[in-house]
Amino acid sequence: MKLSLRTILRGLAAAGLALGLQASALADTWPSKPVKLIVTFVPGGGADIIGRYVAKHLGDALGQPVIVENKPGAGGLIGVQAGLAAPADGYTFVLISSSYTVNPSLYKLRFDPVNDITPVVQVSKGPLLVVANPKLPATNLKELIALGKAKQGALNYASSGQGSLLHLAAAQFADEAGFDMRHVPYKGGGAALTDLVAGQVDLYFAATASAMPHVKSGKLRALAVTTEERIPALPDVPTIAESGFKGYEATLWYGIIAPKGLPPEILRRMNAEVNKVLAMKETPAKLEVDGALPGGGTPAAFQAVIAREIPKWGQVVRKIGIQPE
Numbered sequence: 001m002k003l004s005l006r007t008i009l010r011g012l013a014a015a016g017l018a019l020g021l022q023a024s025a026l027a028d029t030w031p032s033k034p035v036k037l038i039v040t041f042v043p044g045g046g047a048d049i050i051g052r053y054v055a056k057h058l059g060d061a062l063g064q065p066v067i068v069e070n071k072p073g074a075g076g077l078i079g080v081q082a083g084l085a086a087p088a089d090g091y092t093f094v095l096i097s098s099s100y101t102v103n104p105s106l107y108k109l110r111f112d113p114v115n116d117i118t119p120v121v122q123v124s125k126g127p128l129l130v131v132a133n134p135k136l137p138a139t140n141l142k143e144l145i146a147l148g149k150a151k152q153g154a155l156n157y158a159s160s161g162q163g164s165l166l167h168l169a170a171a172q173f174a175d176e177a178g179f180d181m182r183h184v185p186y187k188g189g190g191a192a193l194t195d196l197v198a199g200q201v202d203l204y205f206a207a208t209a210s211a212m213p214h215v216k217s218g219k220l221r222a223l224a225v226t227t228e229e230r231i232p233a234l235p236d237v238p239t240i241a242e243s244g245f246k247g248y249e250a251t252l253w254y255g256i257i258a259p260k261g262l263p264p265e266i267l268r269r270m271n272a273e274v275n276k277v278l279a280m281k282e283t284p285a286k287l288e289v290d291g292a293l294p295g296g297g298t299p300a301a302f303q304a305v306i307a308r309e310i311p312k313w314g315q316v317v318r319k320i321g322i323q324p325e
Helices: 005-029 046-062 074-084 141-150 165-177 189-198 208-217 264-278 282-289 299-320
Strands: 035-039 066-070 092-097 117-132 156-159 182-185 203-207 221-225 251-259
Touching: 035 046, 035 074, 046 066, 046 092, 046 117, 046 189, 046 203, 046 208, 046 251, 046 264, 046 282, 074 092, 074 251, 117 165, 117 208, 117 264, 117 299, 141 165, 141 221, 156 165, 156 189, 165 182, 165 203, 165 299, 189 203, 189 208, 203 208, 208 221, 251 264, 251 299
Parallel strands: 035 066, 035 092, 156 182, 156 203
Antiparallel strands: 092 251, 117 203, 117 221, 117 251
């Protein structure tokens, strides 16, 4: 039986209307159960602190609990893969960090890091804080560099994992400063900080959110920040760039992604609600104490950040010759 063009067009229009109504109904009923937020690093680190803060207020706004599930490993890649394998139904999201843009240069990914995800929103941005155990005989970067050159390979530094942004930021600094340090990777920032405070390692390029309380208590010494400008929370701590390394910058950001194909209505709702959390009166003050600023913005803007930083960190990986464990 032959169908007329008019009949076909009517059928397509009806199907489109049905899909539109179905999507609208989905947006109206979402979420009808708890939402999962996978944090790609262990509890206690900067990602976990920020993730749980957002999850709490986001749950209040959505009317359903937002449950944080920590899945650390491989610079956040394990958690990302777990999240992207979930259905794109609005019940699984992933909090990623800047390390997400390092992984394509270290691992053979099974997905396109730009096109096979749904970027939702950038949550925060801020510097790393270069912190040392107070027993280390260096009170500033100049003294640290002198010590490192005098004892090549004797100093060691922690990171939240092989190939993480914290690893690359420290390795890039040591390379530019002209001395060798031994890398001690951990499975997350919490364990790295614990050993740094205990004196098991000498140095750590840390997430400011997790390191700041130890700096304020005197358990750690802040030597520098990794952004181009100093932070209000530590106005006397210089940047690496102003300490003789012009152009050096490493920004730690966190953001939320979802599996590819997230319904547009859910994406718009999730983006809007996270932006509302970031615009809350207490949010900037909380993040400023930790040396970070709220992110926010559109999914497209966050996707642009990801696409821009992948080649940037790829150049660093190739220059320094970092390999995954």
